[in-house]
Structures are given as C-alpha cells and as structure tokens.
Amino acid sequence: MPQTGTIVTYTHLHEPLPGFEAQAPFYIAVVKLGNGAKILTQIVDSPDGSVKTGAKVRATVRRARVDGDSGQIVYGYKFTVV
Amino acid sequence: MARSRAYVASVGFTPVGDHWEKSLIDLAVDAARGALKPFGKKAPDQIIVGNMFSAVGASQEHLGAYLASALGMAGTPAYKVEAACSSGGSAFNVAYNLVKSGAIDSALVVGVEKMRDLEPEEVSQALAMAESAEYTQFVGATFAALNGLLARYYMEQLNVTRDDLSSIPVLDHANAVTAAHAQFRKPITPEVVGRSTMIADPLRLFDCAPVGDGAAAALVVNDSATPRSKKLVEILGGKIATSQFSIYEREDMLDFKATREAFKGAIAQAGLAPKKLSLVEVHDAFSVVGALSLEAMGYSKRGRGPSDAKAGKYSPGGELPINTFGGLKARGHPVGATGMYQIAEAYLQLTGMAGKNQVPGARYAATQNIGGVDSTSAVHVFGEAA
Numbered sequence: 001m002p003q004t005g006t007i008v009t010y011t012h013l014h015e016p017l018p019g020f021e022a023q024a025p026f027y028i029a030v031v032k033l034g035n036g037a038k039i040l041t042q043i044v045d046s047p048d049g050s051v052k053t054g055a056k057v058r059a060t061v062r063r064a065r066v067d068g069d070s071g072q073i074v075y076g077y078k079f080t081v082v
Numbered sequence: 083m084a085r086s087r088a089y090v091a092s093v094g095f096t097p098v099g100d101h102w103e104k105s106l107i108d109l110a111v112d113a114a115r116g117a118l119k120p121f122g123k124k125a126p127d128q129i130i131v132g133n134m135f136s137a138v139g140a141s142q143e144h145l146g147a148y149l150a151s152a153l154g155m156a157g158t159p160a161y162k163v164e165a166a167c168s169s170g171g172s173a174f175n176v177a178y179n180l181v182k183s184g185a186i187d188s189a190l191v192v193g194v195e196k197m198r199d200l201e202p203e204e205v206s207q208a209l210a211m212a213e214s215a216e217y218t219q220f221v222g223a224t225f226a227a228l229n230g231l232l233a234r235y236y237m238e239q240l241n242v243t244r245d246d247l248s249s250i251p252v253l254d255h256a257n258a259v260t261a262a263h264a265q266f267r268k269p270i271t272p273e274v275v276g277r278s279t280m281i282a283d284p285l286r287l288f289d290c291a292p293v294g295d296g297a298a299a300a301l302v303v304n305d306s307a308t309p310r311s312k313k314l315v316e317i318l319g320g321k322i323a324t325s326q327f328s329i330y331e332r333e334d335m336l337d338f339k340a341t342r343e344a345f346k347g348a349i350a351q352a353g354l355a356p357k358k359l360s361l362v363e364v365h366d367a368f369s370v371v372g373a374l375s376l377e378a379m380g381y382s383k384r385g386r387g388p389s390d391a392k393a394g395k396y397s398p399g400g401e402l403p404i405n406t407f408g409g410l411k412a413r414g415h416p417v418g419a420t421g422m423y424q425i426a427e428a429y430l431q432l433t434g435m436a437g438k439n440q441v442p443g444a445r446y447a448a449t450q451n452i453g454g455v456d457s458t459s460a461v462h463v464f465g466e467a468a
Contacts, residue, residue, distance in 0.1 A: 009238070009335075011230030012283040013223070017210055018203045020222035028223045030231060030330040038330045040228075042221050053238055064220060076220060 002034035003059045004082070010043065010051055019065040027051050031079055046081035056082045086304035088182040089314040089467055092120050093426035095298035098265040098414030100198050104295075106133075106140040110194040111152050113297035113422075117190060118153070120301065120309035127186035127307075129153075129160035132173030132193040133418035135208040136162075140196045149192065166212035167367060169193065170298070170421025171322075171451030171460030177302045178320045178462070187307035193422030194297035205293050209417070212454045218328060226290060226368070228455055230282025232329055233370040236336055237284065240385030242373075244284065248275035249392035250369045251288050251411045257398065258408025260438035263423075265294045265414030275369075289369040291415035298422035300429065313433040314467035318446075319351030322460045329455045338378035340459035341450060345379045348448065352463040356380055359463075360444040361403045361431055363424035365452040367410050375450055376404070403441050406431060421451030421460060428464050 010029035020026075027043035029051070043051050044062060057079040064076035094116015096109055104112070110131065118126070131145040142148070146160030163173035170193030177189035197205055209225040210218065218228065236242055252272055258264035270288060278287040308314065323343035326332045332339075349356055356379065366372025373387030381402055382390045390396065396404040407413045407427045410420060428447040430436040436444075451460045 008330075009231045009235035011227050011234060011285075012280075013227045013230070014280055014282070015202070015206065015224065015226070016222045017219060017224055018207055021203075023222065026222070028221060028227050028231060030235075030335075040218055040221055040223060040328070040330045053234075065222070078221075 005031040005033040005057055007051070007053055007055045007057060008032050008038060009053060031057055042078045044078045044080055050081040058082050086182065086184055086306065088178055088302060088304050088317045089308065090317060090425065090429050090464070091301045091303045091309055091312050091314055092117050093298070093300045093429045095263060095423060095426050096296050097263045098294045098296040098416055098423070101295040102198070106136055106142055106194060106196040107148055107152050109196065109295060109297040110149050110192050113194065113299040114149065114153055114190060114192050117299035117301045120312040125155040125158045126188040126190040126301065128180065128189045129155070129158055130173045130177050130189055130191050131162045132170035132191065132422060133162055133195060134164060134166055134169045135211065138208045139200055165458045166453035167417045168421055168451045168453030168458045168460045169418035171449065171462065172421070172458065174300065174421060174425055174462065175320050175322050175460050178317050181302050181304045184304065188301065188303045190299060190301055191422060192297060192299040193419035195416035195418040196295050197293045197416060198295050213328060224282070226282040226285060228329060229368040229370060230285040232335060232455060233285050233368070236370050236374070239336065242385055242388055244276055245272050246388035246392055247289065247369045247373070248272035249388050250366055250372045251275050253391055253397055254366065254405050254409040254411035257405055257439065258412030261407040261413060264408040264412055265292055266412045285368060291367045291410040294414040294416050296414060296416035296419045296423065298419050298426045300422060300425055315429050315432045315464050316467045317462060318354070318465045319348035319463040320461070321347030321351065322458065323347065324458050325456050327454070327457050336374060336384070338374045338456040338459070340456045341375050341378040341452065341461070344459040344461040345450065348461040348463045352465070354446060354463065359402065359446045359448050361406055361441045361447050363406070363409070363427055363449040364404045365410060365450050366405065367415055367452065371452065371455070372409070375452070379450065398441070406436065406439050406441060421449065424449035424451060425462065432464055432466055
C-alpha cells in the first residue's frame with residue numbers, strides 16, 4: 001500500500017461507533033493513494049485547519065480500538081497531514 | 083405457471099415512533115392483519131418479511147415462521163429477506179416476481195424494525211453493519227460519518243449551499259404535519275436545520291432520519307387470487323440494482339448508480355416516461371441522499387436536487403410531489419420497514435385514500451428504497467389497475 005495520498009473529502013465525527021468514544025470527535029476522510037486507490041481512514045495528530053480537501057497525508061500505525069473486557073489492543077493504519 | 087398481472091390488494095401499517103409496549107412480532111402482526119383483511123382467514127401462498135437487524139435489536143431471528151405462527155397460519159411458507167435499509171423494498175421485489183411469474187398467486191410482505199429498545203450507540207453499531215466490517219467499521223466510521231463526508235464532497239464539488247440542502251428535510255416535515263402515522267408532525271425551517279446539533283460535519287441532526295419502531299405490510303396478488311371487494315393497485319415494474327459496495331471505492335461518489343439502474347429498469351418494465359409519474363417516495367435517509375437520488379432518477383440535474391426542492395418542484399402542487407407523508411425524515415425510518423411504508427403510501431395515493439395528503443388525480447407512483455449509501459436500490463412503479 002502506498003504510504004502517501006491526498007484527502008478527497010472528510011468529516012468531523014462527533015458520535016463514533018462503540019469502542020471509539022475516547023477518540024471522539026475525530027476526522028474521517030476518503031484518501032486517494034499514490035496508486036489511485038481510495039480508502040477510508042482516520043486523520044490524526046493534525047491541527048484543525050490543516051484537515052481539508054486536497055491536503056497531502058502520510059500513513060502511520062496507531063491503536064485502532066481496545067476490544068472487550070480483557071482490553072486486547074487492535075492496531076491499524078491512520079493518516080496524518082504532512 | 084403463466085405470467086399474470088400483479089397487484090397490491092391492500093396495505094396495513096402501524097404509526098412510526100416509540101412502541102415500548104410491543105415486541106417486534108407484535109408490530110409485524112398489527113401491520114399484517116391490516117393487509118390481510120381482504121383475505122379474511124385465508125392464508126397467502128407465502129409470507130415474506132423484510133427486516134434488517136432483528137437479531138441485534140430484538141434478539142430474534144427466524145421471523146418468517148414466527149410471524150406465520152403468530153398469525154395462526156403455521157404451515158405457510160415464510161422467510162426473511164435482508165438488504166440493510168432496503169430490506170422492505172427487496173422483500174417486496176421477491177413477492178412481486180413470484181406472483182407476477184405465476185409461481186405463486188399471493189404473498190403477504192411485512193417490513194418490520196424495532197430500534198427504540200436500543201441505546202443510540204447500539205443503533206449506530208447495528209446500522210454500520212450495512213457497511214464493511216474490515217474497512218469502514220474498522221476505522222470507527224458510523225453510517226452518518228459516510229454520509230457526512232459525502233455531503234461535504236457534494237457541496238464542495240457542485241457548489242451546493244447549507245440552505246439549499248436544508249430544503250429537503252423542510253419539505254418532509256411540512257408533508258408530515260397531516261400524516262397520522264408520521265413520527266414527527268411539526269413543520270421546521272431551514273434555520274432550525276442549520277442550527278441543529280452537529281452529527282458528522284457538515285451533516286446536522288435534522289439532515290438525518292430519526293430512529294423509530296414500525297411495521298408496514300402489503301398483500302400482493304395476481305389475477306388468480308384477486309379479492310373482489312378491494313381496491314387494486316397494479317405493480318407495473320420492479321427492479322433491484324447494486325453499486326460498488328462503499329462510496330469511497332466508487333469512481334464517481336456522486337453517481338447513485340444502483341438507483342439510476344433500478345429506476346431505469348422499473349420504469350422501462352412499466353412502459354412509462356419518467357415524467358408520467360404523479361409522485362415518488364424517495365429514500366432520503368440523509369438530506370444529501372435524497373438529493374443524489376432525485377439526480378440519479380433524472381428529475382434534477384447534477385447538483386440541483388436541493389435548489390429544485392427549494393423552488394417548490396417537489397412540494398405538493400409542484401411538478402413532482404415527493405415524500406407525500408413526510409419521507410424518511412419525518413414519517414420516520416424504521417429501517418427494514420421503510421420500503422414497505424413507501425409502498426403502502428403509494429397505494430393510499432393511487433386509491434384516493436391519502437386524505438389530506440392526497441396528490442390530486444394521482445395515476446402513477448414510484449418508490450425508491452436504498453440499502454447502504456446506494457449499495458442496493460429497490461425501485462417499484464405502480465399504477466391504477468385497469
């Protein structure tokens with residue numbers, strides 16, 4: 001998977017799915033990668049004004065969510081504005 | 083088995099809203115009894131249930147056999163059809179094809195959903211199951227989030243304003259004021275929509291259909307099973323189509339291909355020009371979805387759905403009245419039941435039984451019922467029986 005791409009569109013989500021409450025509100029964007037594929041991803045560690053249509057972003061590995069009572073940590077990809 | 087004409091012979095439905103005192107199956111029975119009236123105690127050849135998430139919402143599956151028994155019709159073939167929010171329209175399409183083909187002569191279709199027993203975050207989780215677990219739910223995105231980023235893209239690409247977008251929920255609420263079964267019967271203004279709580283920027287609370295309980299049913303028959311006493315509405319066409327599953331995988335996110343194809347197919351089967359329709363029940367689960375649906379069916383040019391609505395094109399007395407009992411925003415959206423509410427409302431319009439919501443002289447109607455963000459679309463076209 002290419003590591004960089006461009007924000008096609010985004011939203012600032014206030015009421016996320018269960019398991020993601022601690023992260024809310026957060027940005028979710030459609031990112032077009034260097035190879036033309038489009039994916040859905042969170043945009044993290046990026047100042048509010050920087051998350052906008054056309055912004056360049058780079059992939060990073062982050063905690064996606066914490067599962068169940070045993071607290072198993074699930075990791076996944078997120079993106080940051082370059 | 084000979085091909086026949088297929089008709090809706092009667093409909094039944096509950097009000098949409100809070101039904102704390104009733105179980106999922108109680109709601110389904112209420113709607114079913116209304117639709118079965120012309121048959122008396124006679125069972126239909128099949129019972130088909132449209133429902134999205136009874137397993138999550140009511141700890142209940144196996145709805146077909148359970149409903150058949152609850153109606154005192156054990157022994158009747160019965161089963162559930164699921165296609166997310168288009169479960170109702172999809173269940174109806176199965177019945178239409180079976181009855182039209184002559185494989186069976188009659189079917190009872192019941193759309194039912196119980197959502198209000200769940201906490202709001204549980205509803206979000208259940209609705210998100212319409213999208214992929216691996217790529218959409220995995221990033222924490224709700225269904226509203228997908229529609230939020232779609233709304234931003236629509237507004238930025240096609241210069242649609244906040245005020246324009248608000249005209250669709252405003253229209254729905256205005257139509258619901260006189261609709262006895264609607265969940266919200268208060269008129270609203272564009273300012274109210276624009277000031278409501280932010281859900282998934284730029285979508286606000288009043289851009290989004292509410293959460294509610296409800297059931298709606300129809301009795302589908304062919305010429306061999308036509309009950310004498312009742313008003314018939316002919317099913318002139320019906321088609322289901324699917325798009326590339328998630329919007330972000332699509333080349334053009336603003337093209338509702340499933341709706342475009344399903345509408346094209348259904349209207350061709352009916353042999354009608356789109357402008358012949360007297361009304362359309364549009365699946366506006368979110369304001370932006372209503373707009374893109376009208377554009378996909380060809381009634382508005384790209385990016386013009388909201389401004390056309392604002393100009394009165396889709397209001398009562400306009401060129402093409404839509405959502406004549408309040409649509410998803412104000413009649414309500416008990417997801418698996420919604421497609422059947424639309425069909426019940428089309429039936430009321432074409433039989434002249436729509437009361438204060440009657441479209442004068444209505445002759446032809448269409449219903450458009452989406453699952454996911456236009457991942458599935460079920461469109462049906464109806465006309466007065468000859």
